[in-house]
Amino acid sequence: MHIQEELNQRHVLSLTVSNEAGILARIAGLFTARGYNIDSLTVADITPDHGVSRITIVTSGPPKVIDQIMAQLDRLVPVHKVTDLTESGPFVERELALVKVAGIGEDRIEALRLADVFRAKVVDTTIESFIFEITGTTDKVDNFVGLMRQIGLVEVGRTGVVGLIRGKDAI
Amino acid sequence: MAEKSGADILVECLLDLGVEVVFGYPGGAVLPIYDALFNHPTIKHVLVRHEQGATHMAEGYARSTGKPGVVLVTSGPGATNAVTGITDALMDSIPMVVITGQVPTQLIGTDAFQEADTVGITRHCTKHNYLVKDPARLAGVIHEAFHIATTGRPGPVVIDIPKNVQIATAPYKRPEPVAHASYHPQTKADAAGIDSAVEMLAAAERPVFYTGGGVINSGPEASTLLREIAALTGAPVTSTLMGLGAYPATGPQWLGMLGMHGTYEANYAMNQADLIICVGARFDDRVTGRLDAFAPGSRKVHIDIDRSSINKIVDVDVAIVADVGSALADMIALWKARGHEAANLSGWWAQIDGWRAKKSLDYAENATDIMPQRAIADLYTACTATGKDIIITTEVGQHQMWAAQHFGFDAPNKWLTSGGLGTMGYGFPAAIGAQMGNPDSLVICVAGDASIQMNIQEMGTASQYRLPVKIFILNNEYMGMVRQWQELTYQSRYSNSYSDSLPDFVKLAEAYGWTGIRIDGPADLESGIRAMIDTPGPVIVDCRVAKLSNCFPMIPSGAAHTEMLLDPSQVKGSMTDEAKALV
Numbered sequence: 192m193h194i195q196e197e198l199n200q201r202h203v204l205s206l207t208v209s210n211e212a213g214i215l216a217r218i219a220g221l222f223t224a225r226g227y228n229i230d231s232l233t234v235a236d237i238t239p240d241h242g243v244s245r246i247t248i249v250t251s252g253p254p255k256v257i258d259q260i261m262a263q264l265d266r267l268v269p270v271h272k273v274t275d276l277t278e279s280g281p282f283v284e285r286e287l288a289l290v291k292v293a294g295i296g297e298d299r300i301e302a303l304r305l306a307d308v309f310r311a312k313v314v315d316t317t318i319e320s321f322i323f324e325i326t327g328t329t330d331k332v333d334n335f336v337g338l339m340r341q342i343g344l345v346e347v348g349r350t351g352v353v354g355l356i357r358g359k360d361a362i
Numbered sequence: 363m364a365e366k367s368g369a370d371i372l373v374e375c376l377l378d379l380g381v382e383v384v385f386g387y388p389g390g391a392v393l394p395i396y397d398a399l400f401n402h403p404t405i406k407h408v409l410v411r412h413e414q415g416a417t418h419m420a421e422g423y424a425r426s427t428g429k430p431g432v433v434l435v436t437s438g439p440g441a442t443n444a445v446t447g448i449t450d451a452l453m454d455s456i457p458m459v460v461i462t463g464q465v466p467t468q469l470i471g472t473d474a475f476q477e478a479d480t481v482g483i484t485r486h487c488t489k490h491n492y493l494v495k496d497p498a499r500l501a502g503v504i505h506e507a508f509h510i511a512t513t514g515r516p517g518p519v520v521i522d523i524p525k526n527v528q529i530a531t532a533p534y535k536r537p538e539p540v541a542h543a544s545y546h547p548q549t550k551a552d553a554a555g556i557d558s559a560v561e562m563l564a565a566a567e568r569p570v571f572y573t574g575g576g577v578i579n580s581g582p583e584a585s586t587l588l589r590e591i592a593a594l595t596g597a598p599v600t601s602t603l604m605g606l607g608a609y610p611a612t613g614p615q616w617l618g619m620l621g622m623h624g625t626y627e628a629n630y631a632m633n634q635a636d637l638i639i640c641v642g643a644r645f646d647d648r649v650t651g652r653l654d655a656f657a658p659g660s661r662k663v664h665i666d667i668d669r670s671s672i673n674k675i676v677d678v679d680v681a682i683v684a685d686v687g688s689a690l691a692d693m694i695a696l697w698k699a700r701g702h703e704a705a706n707l708s709g710w711w712a713q714i715d716g717w718r719a720k721k722s723l724d725y726a727e728n729a730t731d732i733m734p735q736r737a738i739a740d741l742y743t744a745c746t747a748t749g750k751d752i753i754i755t756t757e758v759g760q761h762q763m764w765a766a767q768h769f770g771f772d773a774p775n776k777w778l779t780s781g782g783l784g785t786m787g788y789g790f791p792a793a794i795g796a797q798m799g800n801p802d803s804l805v806i807c808v809a810g811d812a813s814i815q816m817n818i819q820e821m822g823t824a825s826q827y828r829l830p831v832k833i834f835i836l837n838n839e840y841m842g843m844v845r846q847w848q849e850l851t852y853q854s855r856y857s858n859s860y861s862d863s864l865p866d867f868v869k870l871a872e873a874y875g876w877t878g879i880r881i882d883g884p885a886d887l888e889s890g891i892r893a894m895i896d897t898p899g900p901v902i903v904d905c906r907v908a909k910l911s912n913c914f915p916m917i918p919s920g921a922a923h924t925e926m927l928l929d930p931s932q933v934k935g936s937m938t939d940e941a942k943a944l945v
């Protein structure tokens with residue numbers, strides 16, 4: 192007997208939640224307990240009184256599972272609203288990465304040239320290294336990191352995705 | 363404003379919330395609360411013998427009265443012992459509030475004596491939980507906890523209160539109801555769903571109502587409405603294990619329970635229906651059998667208060683997120699407003715009568731053994747003859763299924779069983795809780811010889827509070843349900859399923875000051891049952907039944923409704939790996 196797997200689609204979910212102790216554990220735990228994927232999860236409070244946080248989760252699964260994830264999140268008591276950005280029209284998604292690259296001579300110049308193409312900023316430098324700050328979609332960051340790997344990637348820190356729906360209205 | 367200690371605030375809140383009974387067990391981290399409850403004039407504390415017992419008592423109390431069950435336990439082992447009952451309440455949607463003591467706030471996280479991360483441990487087996495670090499927040503949290511436990515899809519809520527918070531003081535005034543920032547269960551259905559459901563029902567040729575525990579949870583009114591809509595439409599009604607009693611077993615449109623041990627007619631009706639109206643049930647694997655063969659030619663309407671239950675397992679055509687009672691009332695009103703009449707379903711009923719003729723619940727009897735089904739049937743007859751209000755609880759196993767099949771329930775809240783979690787050890791404490799809430803009812807726990815031992819210590823609780831509960835053990839000297847699966851799947855290799863070294867239940871009864879009765883053979887059955895019912899105090903009956911009986915009908919895991927086994931001759935004794943891997 193072999194275990195069967197299903198085809199997955201990537202979805203970006205945006206949640207507003209009461210900013211209370213344990214909320215992150217509640218949400219992350221729901222994903223592990225029910226066997227859902229988390230590709231990335233970001234959280235920060237977004238109101239002046241620090242009462243509400245926005246959590247952005249990138250997950251993947253078949254449509255039926257995504258629908259379940261939405262419903263399961265929605266029934267957690269501290270969750271105010273759950274939106275599937277991927278389903279609710281055009282949206283903007285960004286993540287930020289810090290990318291440390293070491294090298295000398297031609298490699299250094301190539302790294303700077305690529306950074307320019309990707310509109311990455313140099314935020315730290317030594318004679319033998321750079322730290323680049325790059326913002327963009329996950330794909331763009333992946334591509335940049337992939338190229339830097341060929342030059343002399345040392346390490347990467349990524350924030351994970353945040354997203355908002357396009358246009359004047361809130362979700 | 364006068365200040366009160368956290369413990370006094372808690373007790374004050376319980377009073378405000380109308381709590382009459384608390385099931386609990388003391389310990390270091392709840393001593394301040396126990397002191398506040400000392401000789402309390404209105405809140406009765408039931409001292410249990412094990413915290414798991416307290417949780418199931420609270421469940422039994424809640425399920426039989428419709429009020430939330432309240433539990434009070436200490437930190438560490440008190441809280442961890444409660445986890446099984448909390449999980450059980452989550453799976454079966456039972457309103458329950460569990461108050462746990464915690465080490466003082468300054469010791470949290472230091473591995474202090476009897477410290478356990480109670481909110482961490484119970485995060486995923488509660489509807490919600492709280493750690494309250496400030497006595498000023500206590501009143502708000504307690505009121506909110508009861509609101510959450512009892513509204514929407516009911517469930518257990520844990521409030522963890524550090525010991526110093528129980529002692530520290532804060533101003534107290536009864537909290538005003540405030541709209542919750544994020545918790546707003548939808549109880550009223552959208553009109554479009556009701557409209558579609560009514561039109562589909564009016565047009566259906568082979569409709570079935572598939573009902574579940576949600577009808578019970580919605581309150582007795584929902585059962586009345588279910589009966590009304592069944593009568594208006596003429597459609598047959600089946601139910602899950604959790605929903606028994608919502609539609610009367612003596613009612614003309616009753617098909618019996620569906621699912622793994624459901625009747626032939628219920629499962630075939632589901633299989634052949636053109637319309638399934640699912641009312642407060644959740645397409646559990648015990649009900650659907652093999653999913654790709656489940657009700658293949660039907661359209662489906664699903665009424666549930668929990669949106670996450672809809673389209674979770676089975677895709678439906680019409681989703682109605684609402685309280686069952688409210689949705690049924692809306693459907694009935696619209697049905698009448700449109701002037702619909704019950705369609706002529708005589709062809710459908712003729713088909714159903716054909717399936718009924720299989721008499722799938724029949725069993726063979728002999729002169730020497732009590733068949734367990736017969737024991738339940740006789741118990742039912744004897745109970746009905748008393749004219750009393752009867753409440754039946756069960757443990758988990760074959761006896762549970764036989765009770766579901768052969769005892770008839772005509773009203774909601776009279777059948778208490780652990781469905782979702784299938785917790786052995788549930789039934790007896792649940793009976794104690796039910797008896798606390800229904801002092802005049804005849805409360806009987808139908809038990810198995812193995813299950814009863816899981817919380818047997820609660821006999822002391824029943825003695826202490828003079829609760830006349832009856833335990834009716836179908837003693838087959840086996841973990842019968844395990845043995846049955848081993849017979850079906852593992853060529854009768856009975857690995858560790860024999861109940862060796864059973865206690866003498868009659869002597870045990872006497873040791874606790876109960877009455878013990880042994881029923882050895884068919885000749886004693888009726889008189890033994892009668893003696894149990896007529897004996898005023900608590901009674902344990904050791905009813906010796908046929909040891910190797912199997913529970914039929916049975917849809918093996920992963921099989922279709924139409925692949926039901928009806929009797930022992932159909933048992934092959936082995937299964938494919940795919941089937942073995944299913945629960």
Ligand SMILES: Cc1ncc(C[n+]2csc(CCOP(=O)(O)OP(=O)(O)O)c2C)c(N)n1
Pocket residue numbers: 757758759760761762784785786787809810811812813814836838840841842843844
């Ligand atoms: C706490 C717990 N442990 C294990 C099981 C698995 N289990 C289900 S039924 C059963 C046997 C029950 O035996 P008994 O109480 O004698 O009932 P019978 O099936 O013989 O009627 C077991 C072990 C369970 N349901 N609950």
Ligand SMILES: [Mg+2]
Pocket residue numbers: 759810811812836837838839840841842
């Ligand atoms: Mg047994």
